Amino acid sequence: MKKFLFLLSHIIFGLFTAQNQLHIQYLNVRSTVANVYEDLYTDGKHVISIQNGNVMWTNPSFDTKKKGVDRYYISNLSTEERNFFFTTRLDDVGDYFVYDKIPQFKWSIDKETTKKILGYNCFKATSIFRGSPITAFYTEEIPYSVGPFKFFGLPGAILDVRVDNKNYDLWKAVKITLNDDSKIDYQPKFPDYQKVNMEDFVKLKDKNYASNKAIVAGSTSKTVSVRLGVEKVFEWETQSSDSVK
Template identity: 40%
Template sequence: MDLILYPLPAIVGRVIKFKQIFMKKIILFNLLFVASFCFSQQIHVKYLRVLSSFTTTHEDLYIKNNQVLSVQDSIITNNKLTDSWTLGVNLDNGKKPSKQYFVSDLNNEPERNFFFTSSVDSREFFIYDKVPKPDWKIEEDQTKTIAGYKCVKATAIFRGSKVIAYFTKDLPYSAGPFKFYGLPGLILDIRAENKDYEIWKAEWVDADDKKEIVFKPKFLKREKISLKDYVEAKEAHMNKIFAKVADAMPKNNFKTTIITNQRFTVEQKYEWETDPKTK
């Protein structure tokens, strides 16, 4: 058998190259392990949501294995942002407010599918909504601490409203309350600019939540409807309420004008109202 002798520099070079390849594989394995562990944990964020100057609710956000579920509640609570007691107001024939569910998945697409529940005039709906990713402007030098996490400021136009968000890179999930998403971290605070309502602020974060959550509820008893049809039904119902208010007002020399089709929400303009292709 012939014995092949390599020069010493060649042997050293092969050893160094082998170590480099080996270290790269170890680093990649560790990154994959950490990412897998991180995304296998269930995240739970409780937000205080300010609906109006006199109405607050809470919203619970859950994330696990790329699945996202957000649940809005309607309760009597002490408004910690204004230090006053508030009571949720419901105009649906005196019916007790019900929880609202927002179902989605994490992805990097320019649009994200949301399925959410709501009711109009005692009709219960399960609504499909395709939400475009906001064009976020991140300000790395603007930071604050929220629920123990360092957060970075970002701004965007979300369906006709300018919103200001603070997100944390320590929780690498492109998600947030309601239908907000698209940042390289979890949104812990978001609000409509220059308003004392339409605010979501995280009160606490549980990065290892153990609660059993059904991330894909079916809502089989609810009527399936498109977002456009839901918005039209909701605004028609609200206009009826405004008309009743106008009729109940005393008839005198003062002229009363009731503005219809008002949207008391952060969603002020939808895609079919700005893009002729979506009509």
């Protein structure tokens, strides 16, 4: 039976790699008032996720009808630590093309807890990602180690992932195309964007956030008490803390 399942898994993987391209569209609930679509594509080697700049506001008074800038998350298919390149914008500062090395996720898989998503059988997995406890559901029926944003490392595609005990900072698949024929550039160039590594970008982002917060509060304080989004604590910060001990 084990030999049969092993052979079957290789046959399934072969069928998928014979496909032109996988496309998974996610709804990303970015905050309590803003949602965006994120489209992930892979050709079996390269991976790119594109967050649509057209924000869907839950409060109509926030909707200016002005399209924002798409965000790109670019990597190669791998179960080891993964190199990401992504685009982002800091208000009043500029556009950045950031290099970020993500350590391999330490997933805890629970095959007793399952969920059906878009017709696919999914298993539960949990981990901690940069200070945030997360829960994901992935399917081995799509045997690519991919997920939205910077999530990866499970033996199948992640179709739902979210920060625990929150109703935002979550991604859920809303559409899957196994043989997608879209023309995708997996290595787009951003010549007008400032190139920076993740550590330097985080420092710049923290400083920018603290400055804006101080202006709003009428204070000169530069202290950042909280980081928005999923990523709260980074590897170089925990390493620095460990070295002090």
